Each structure stands twice: as C-alpha cells, then as structure tokens.
Amino acid sequence: xxxxxxxxxxxxxxxxxxxxxxxxxxxxxxxxxxxxxxxxxxxxxxxxxxxxxxxxxxxxxxxxxxxxxxxxxxxxxxxxxxxxxxxxxxxxxxxxxxxxxxxxxxxxxxxxxxxxxxxxxxxxxxxxxxxxxxxxxxxxxxxxxxxxxxxxxxxxxxxxxxxxxxxxxxxxxxxxxxxxxxxxxxxxxxxxxxxxxxxxxxxxxxxxxxxxxxxxxxxxxxxxxxxxxxxxxxxxxxxxxxxxxxxxxxxxxxxxxxxxxxxxxxxxxxxxxxxxxxxxxxxxxxxxxxxxxxxxxxxxxxxxxxxxxxxxx
Numbered sequence: 001x002x003x004x005x006x007x008x009x010x011x012x013x014x015x016x017x018x019x020x021x022x023x024x025x026x027x028x029x030x031x032x033x034x035x036x037x038x039x040x041x042x043x044x045x046x047x048x049x050x051x052x053x054x055x056x057x058x059x060x061x062x063x064x065x066x067x068x069x070x071x072x073x074x075x076x077x078x079x080x081x082x083x084x085x086x087x088x089x090x091x092x093x094x095x096x097x098x099x100x101x102x103x104x105x106x107x108x109x110x111x112x113x114x115x116x117x118x119x120x121x122x123x124x125x126x127x128x129x130x131x132x133x134x135x136x137x138x139x140x141x142x143x144x145x146x147x148x149x150x151x152x153x154x155x156x157x158x159x160x161x162x163x164x165x166x167x168x169x170x171x172x173x174x175x176x177x178x179x180x181x182x183x184x185x186x187x188x189x190x191x192x193x194x195x196x197x198x199x200x201x202x203x204x205x206x207x208x209x210x211x212x213x214x215x216x217x218x219x220x221x222x223x224x225x226x227x228x229x230x231x232x233x234x235x236x237x238x239x240x241x242x243x244x245x246x247x248x249x250x251x252x253x254x255x256x257x258x259x260x261x262x263x264x265x266x267x268x269x270x271x272x273x274x275x276x277x278x279x280x281x282x283x284x285x286x287x288x289x290x291x292x293x294x295x296x297x298x299x300x301x302x303x304x305x306x307x308x309x310x311x312x313x
Contacts, residue, residue, distance in 0.1 A: 088117045135173045137168040158191065223270070271312075286305055
C-alpha cells in the first residue's frame, strides 16, 4: 500500500477569526497579530507570545454571533481529510503534536512502519525523511512565503518546494508531486516544478543585483524595541541619522520603518537597514551606538544588530 505526504507550513485550525457583521478580527492583546484558532481545545492562541483565550461566542465589538473562521492550518486540513477519506489513517506533525518529549520520533516511526497512509505536517517534514512507500506529495498554498517582507522569499520558496518534492518516489516506486498555488507563473514555483536550478539561480542573482541585495551587497538589520512606541521610533531615528553621518556616502541606510510585526510581547519594534559593498567604519560606528545606549539597554531598551540576517521580520 502506497503512502503520501501533505505539506502545509501553518499550524492550528484557522489563521484568524472574524465577525462577518462588523469585520472585527480577534487580535493578540500583546502582539500586532491575529490569534490562531486551535480546534482541539477550542482556544485562540498567539504563536508569538503564547497568549491564549477562549473562543468568543459573540463579537467583542458588536456582540454579533456571526463569527466565522478564515484561513487554513494543519488541524483544519486533517479534519477535511477525515471527512473526505474516512478510511485514511492520518498522522499530523506540527508543534502542537510534537511538543512532548519523544513524540517527533514516535510519529515518524509509526509512519515508517506504515501505520498511517498520510503524513500531514509543517516545515519539520520538509527534508531528511526517506520512506520507500511515499509516492505522492502535496504542497498546499505553496506561495505563502512569497508574500513575506524578505528578499530571500523566492529562494526560500524554491528551496522548500524542492525539499518537499524530494520526499516522493525515492525508491523503486515512481513519485508524483502536486503543488497548490495562487501564483503558478512566479519563477520560483515554475522553476521548482521543472527542477531548473541553474535557470532559477541566474534569475535570482539578476534580481539581487538589480535591487542591491546579497551576495552583491552586504546587509545589516538594526532592530530597536521598547515598551513605548515613541521611544522605539526616536531611538531608531537617532541611530539611522548617526549611521548616515558617520558612514561613507556609498553606504545606504534605509528607514526607520516599523517591523513587519510592529509589536511583539508588548514591545514596539522599529528597524533600519544598512546596505554596503565596503564600509571600513561600520563595525566601529555600530560599536559606538551600542556603547551610547548601554545604560538604557540594561533597562527597557533592546537593540539587535544582525549581520546578513536570514529573516527581515
């Protein structure tokens, strides 16, 4: 009997809950992000600060009971599989099912022993797995990462699709991969489908060169966070101004701007980005910034300096 792997890089049941009468979306009180619905315990959770609350029976804003779920997570996919294929045995692997010690290995062992027909999971099932009976791989909403504010978004999408696709047909049985996407024309998806690595590399490098990103330029991300919004903005503005004054004209300082998620754990986050090919003064300038704010950083202020960041969130 053959098996399949189904990949969705989003845990939970629904990605947000909204009132259809007034449009209110249930948000985390500590982060600027919507709460994710987890059906197993009928709770709303924040995946950034771990805040939880009960699922409301009526809208907190207008008291309407017309509350609906939107978006799809692994729990919802598991639920739909069970409805469509009641005879199929499903193993779900995400942070919620593997948090207990030894569960990760236990679930993989069960799938390897063919105690399930479908392995459904998040990024943790994307690479390194080798099951002879897996002949079908499905990737749901493959373009999710393309919409992140990250210059590596195309590279990460291509890499993930290539890794996930490699789970099918690794032995004697032929394999098939089905990719669900809203942007099939995007070069990272099209070239991953056709396994054209060289073409992808050339196109990605052309984009990086045009937009002055690595490997043609170095990038440093400075992130300032503070419980007070005004303080976070002021410090980031001062740092950006100091960098522009003390670095060479060839060095670009972009920002400050609010982070993609402006508030996490009751801390407001602002960023500025430095792009350069050669800047001999940069390390000394950043050292001076650190020293200037040393006393405040022992209290509420946090300054993160990330050379060649892998995420711009």
